[in-house]
Each structure stands twice: as C-alpha cells, then as structure tokens.
Amino acid sequence: MTVEELYGKQAEELERQQALKNRIMCCSAAGCLSCGADGLRQAISAEIAAQGRQAEIELCGTGCLGMCSRGPLVLSAADNRLYGNVTPADAASLVSANPSGKPTLPDRAIDLDAPFFSKQMRIVLANSGRVDPEKLADYIAAGGYQALGKALTAMSPREVIEEVKKSGLRGRGGAGYPTGLKWDLVMKQIPQVKYVVCNADEGDPGAFMDRSVLEGDPHRVLEGMAIAGFAVGAQQGYIYVRGEYGLAIQRLQTAIKQAERERLLGHRILESGFQFRIDLRVGAGAFVCGEETALIASIEGKRGQPRQRPPYPPESGLWGAPTLINNVETFANIAPIVQNGGDWFASVGTASSKGTKVFALAGKIANTGLIEVPMGTTLRTILFDIGGGIPAGKFKAAQTGGPSGGCIPEQFLDAPVDYESLAKIGSIMGSGGLIVMDDSSCMVDVARFFMEFCMDESCGKCIPCRAGTVQMHDILHRMTRGQATEDDMQMLETLSELLRETSLCGLGQTAPNPVMSTLKYFRHEYEAHIRDRRCPAGHCQIESQLEGAMA
C-alpha cells in the first residue's frame, strides 16, 4: 500500500460507515466480557438477523469504553448514546429503528455529559471503544497509520526525534525518563543492528491500562513502534506481553498479521525503503520482568534476572545491541505527536509533565474503570468528579504506583497529579494504577500486602532484596497479629533505608516505598497495632488471635 492508497482506503471505509443506518459498538474488553458481553453480542447479532437488517446495521466489538463498573456497555453510534448493564433482553430495542431521538433504553442510558466523561481528555484512548480492534479498516478510517506515512515520506529520523523531544513526552512506565532523549541515545549508537522493545509486562497489581490499550487499539501501539524503529534505525521490534493477557496476545497477533498483509509492517513499508518486523514474546509470570534488563534476559530465553546498569539498554541491550525500551502507553502517544506536532502535545499538561495519563480506577470507588486525564489534574477531580466518590465510608488513602508506590492521604487530595508532585509527597506516578481505600482498610496490612508481593516476586539475585523483603514482611506480619514491639518499628525503618540504598534493581529499591509512605502518614495506625494491640480499621484479627491463644 502507498500513502495515497492509505488515504483512499480511509475515505472508502468512512463512506461505507456513513451509508449504514447504525453501528452498534459492543464493548468486548476483558471487563465487559466477564460480565456477559459475549452473550449480549450474540443476542444483538441474532436480533439484527431476525429483523433482516444485516445490510444497514453493523455490529462491532470494541475496546474498553471506560466505565467498567456498569458493564456490559453498548454504544449506539448513530445517535451517540451509551448504555450500561445491558442484558440480551434489550437487544430488540437497541436494534429497532428509533425515530423519536430519545434514548431507546432510558433506564440503561449513561449520560455522556456527566463528569466521568466531560473531565477526561482522550489522546491514548481516543480510539478505544470507537474502533473494532480486530479490523484494520476501522483503524485506518480513524486516521490510522497516517502518522507513519508522514514520518516515512515527509520527515527524516532526526526530525521525528526532534518532534518527540519538543512534545515533552516522558516514559509512561513510571520512572518518567524523557522519551525523546532515550530515542536520541539509541539513534546515536554506531552498531547497525538495533532493537525496539515494547514493555507490555504490566505487573503492578491493580493496573490494567496497558492491557486495555492493547486490547482496544493494538494497531496504535504497532504504529508507534514502527515510527520508533524508523527514528532510531531499528528493523526489528519485540512486544513483551504478560502471559496472563490472553485476549491482548490474540488481538496483537491478529493486528500484526493484518498490518503485514497490507505492507504496514514488514518489508518495504508503505512502498518506502524502510523495513520493520514486530514479533511477540509472551512472558511467563514474573513481575521482575517489567524491569528493563530482566525483560531483556527473558526475551533471550533466560531467567528474568536484572543485571547491573550501566551499560543501559540504549548502549547494550538485547543480545548486546542498542535497544530502545518503552512502555505501551508511551508508544500509543507517538502517532498523535507525529501527526499533530510536538507543540500541540506540549500544550496539554503541566510545565514538566506533558500530555495525558491513563489511570485504572479501582477499589472503593463508585465508578471503577479506565480514565484518561490531562497531567496536573488534581486527585480530588479524579476521585470525586470522575470517580464519583466513595460509595460507603470515608476516604482514607489513594494508592498509586503499585508495590513501588505509596499511599496518598486526604490532605494531599488537591495536589496536581504529575511526576514531580507525586514524588514530593512520597509516592510515584507509576504505570497508572489508582486504588482507593476507605476507612475499612488497615494501612499496616496494606503495607504487609505489598511487602508480601515484593517478597514473592524478588528474583533472588541480590541479598538486600532477597533477604530484606523477607525480614520486613515478617515484622509487618507480626504487627498485624499484634505481636510486634517498638524495636520492630525501628528495625522496619532501618531495613527500608537499607533496601532503598543497596538493592540491585528498581524492584528492591522501591519495595520499601509503601512501608515508608504509610509510616509517614499513618504512623498512628502502626502505633495502635504495637502499643494497644488494636487495629483501628478493625481489619486485622488481633482479638481473635488472643482468644485463640487463651483457649
């Protein structure tokens, strides 16, 4: 396909879609699938056939529509209405003609002007829920692969990198390293063979952003990687995706095949001299493989253990070659940046953090689901306007950054969400998991939970992490049983410092973060467990333990 043919295909597909009476978009992301979206889709399909309107109504499966708490979701494209908690019995009213202009299912309608939608800004998720992830034509109709065409025909690799630099995009995996600088580093390496790797090993418990992007808009990630390959001079890309994400793997495989068939990947992309292949590598369940050097080891078929840095992967990565590693969300931002320019992207967000961030809202909150907000939005807006507040009980803390992050207490609800502000209050941006806890959650047990995670997931290579996490978990475990002393608290602080200073990789260095942040903001809860042998949240089973011992 040439670039002209790409635009021709877009026009053709748009025309076809406009000729239809309606397109019914049925959310088929993992969330909705597990509450019956499959059966619903079959019912709608049968209803269309029964009414004999296959020619004028199209039924599509789409990526995540966002409001997972109301699933299964259905979007009626003709009148742009969203319906939640839809059942197969509703199929008839969805399919039937609706001349009145009112919602066909009034009790299931979701207000698209509600704060949940109006306070969001969608760049990464622009297509999610609007295109069928299994149809390349749909992505092309939405302007897909035009950014790649623009880069290949109208720009030099250096210009692409300048544009990414200008955008101020920073790594969305959590650490926030400027993406343009990383690309520049890889481009300047002398060796001919280079690699582009997409880190889709989303291991943080409570995070499902990358999964949703891969399931909802896989071509966007492929396009971003191909542009990266062109910019840094690589011809081979790998996507390292978690083994647990069966649906994402399947959709990526389909997308890669489709793109190769249309010459959007592979040899002579868009009839230019550029070639780029993408292969999938499926992980096998090791959290540490999200660390870049461990991920490289895993792609090479070895145990996923990190190694000392430097040399960093841009100098010596996969099989010793210069390697660019970016997160899924980072790659998903590339096509809009190239298409609309770096200045456009830089106009969104704060001074040091540009663009938007996708968050997975979960925990004790009314609207769980997937959201995207401009950088610098306050936590209060995210949790209370978009998230709809806490259904029962009182807000206690928001946890960001998973086992490497921290708990943010109430007094910082008005802090803007960007890399620097979150670091200042002892948490991290992380990959985007945002879990809300109310007063029924015990913060000591939360710290114990994350420490247990790090203890299980420690790869065992360096001693501070291997032995330190076990010791810290032991202390926290005793605290939740009401068996700890004041000395233990001091030991906990000493160990936290030790792990942070001396561990080999990010897993060990950040493992104490949940402990340190809860010690800082919820010290009274620790003290209650130690001095009064009491759990203020009523979560830990201290009393029953004592009774058990006496009986």
Add this chain to the structure above:
Amino acid sequence: MTASPPAATVKDNREKLLERAMSRYRYSGDALIEVLHTAQELYGFLPPPLLKTIARKLRLPPSRVLGVATFYHFFSLKPKAPHTFVVCLGTACYVAGALGLVETLNRRCAKPENSGVRNDVSVQSARCIGSCGLAPAVIFDGKVLARVTRQLIGAELEGIGVK
C-alpha cells in the same frame, strides 16, 4: 512420584507438535520460553523427562532449562488438578476482600498432603489478572467470575460436586 503422562491409547501427536514448534524457532536456545509455553499447552505440565528432551534438542544444559522452568510462575512441573480456582490477589481485589475467598476455598477444598485423597480442586492465586473493575475476581476453569462472594464460590463448588 508425579502421575505419568496419559497412556498413548489415542494416537499421540503431541511430540510432533512440539517438534514443529521447536523447528519454527530453528532450535534456537533463545526461544526456550516459547517452547516451554507450547510444551505446557500440549502436556498440561512439564514432566522432568520432557525438560531433558527439550534441553537436548535446543542444545542447552539441562540446568538452564530447569532453571527457567522453575523461575517463572507460569510453568508447573506437576500435573494440575481437574478443576482450578485462581483467586486474583491484585490490590483492588485485596481491598475488596479476596483473602477471605482464598480462606473459604482452602477450607473447603484442601486435602492434607499424602492423605491418599485425590485433590480435585487446585486453589491458586494470581498477581492481578487486570480485571480490577470487577473486584474481587476469580478465574474458575478459565472463566472469569466478577464480584465474587462466598455464596457464589459455594454454588460453583456444588456444581463440580464438592461438598
């Protein structure tokens, strides 16, 4: 002693399929994880003799193959029980009380080891299956159950005949 692979009464073409997977990667040692994925899909688990065969074919030391197979949680060296519950212990599920579900399942399904009673149900936990909007989530025989309660677990257990 782990159970031996099922007797080859039906024509067993698994070996051939595994061979094909290895040849697709040109018997390269770098593809070890992919090959182990295929092997586990075919056999359900990774019996040690199979690991030795893979090591020989990929020209890798057996220690490296065993090292990789035991490093990753996904690979199992023992046969699996006919029914599996995987309780998600991601943060959202934890906040929603997943630990209570594990406790219920263990209480109702656990058979003491070496008791001679066959274990029909294996209870496992996962590190977040990414369905946080549906917390607490449990995967029962490959099917994701959303907003799981003790009652729901009880019903599923009854369905497979566990009292």
